[in-house]
Amino acid sequence: MALAGAGMPGDQASGEWHLAATFMGAFTNRVDRKGRVSVPAPFRAQIAAQGHQGIVAMRSIRDGVDAIEAFDADAMAKLASSLTEPFAPAGDMAGGLFTEAVEVPFDGEGRIVLPEALRAFAAIDEEAMFLGRGPYFHIWAPAAGTAYREQMFRQLRAERARLALSLKGSGHGA
Numbered sequence: 001m002a003l004a005g006a007g008m009p010g011d012q013a014s015g016e017w018h019l020a021a022t023f024m025g026a027f028t029n030r031v032d033r034k035g036r037v038s039v040p041a042p043f044r045a046q047i048a049a050q051g052h053q054g055i056v057a058m059r060s061i062r063d064g065v066d067a068i069e070a071f072d073a074d075a076m077a078k079l080a081s082s083l084t085e086p087f088a089p090a091g092d093m094a095g096g097l098f099t100e101a102v103e104v105p106f107d108g109e110g111r112i113v114l115p116e117a118l119r120a121f122a123a124i125d126e127e128a129m130f131l132g133r134g135p136y137f138h139i140w141a142p143a144a145g146t147a148y149r150e151q152m153f154r155q156l157r158a159e160r161a162r163l164a165l166s167l168k169g170s171g172h173g174a
Contacts, residue, residue: 023132023135024134026132029130031127035119036113053105053106060138066122067138067145068140069138131145
């Protein structure tokens, strides 16, 4: 199985390693009048490699991120399994993520129909910008997505020494 960006091990389940989706890059695609937009081919390939035929999308709950967050169904299942006490107050709040989430299938051409409520939240009109975020991706209005991308790059450069990233143990050398 050859996946772009999937050289690092994913999570261990049942004693076997499997590769997690890794969404990379930035793409801008046209949104038609019905709200259909093509998911970038590299993102679709990652999702298909996980055995899924669509995405899970929701409004971002992060401050300053007026975008749609999108995952494959495995990522949402991992979030669900991380709720150790679902009936505790914090678990109830975390459970709200699942109220926000909606399954959005691919059509035969690799497009999705972005629900109107999500398009309105992210102010997406004629184009949508897809930004890879590793295990998930964002869908932005292009101007806002470009501004966010530049802000994150400036922050990345300014704080690069504090990042805890490593290729050790990944098969790419020490």
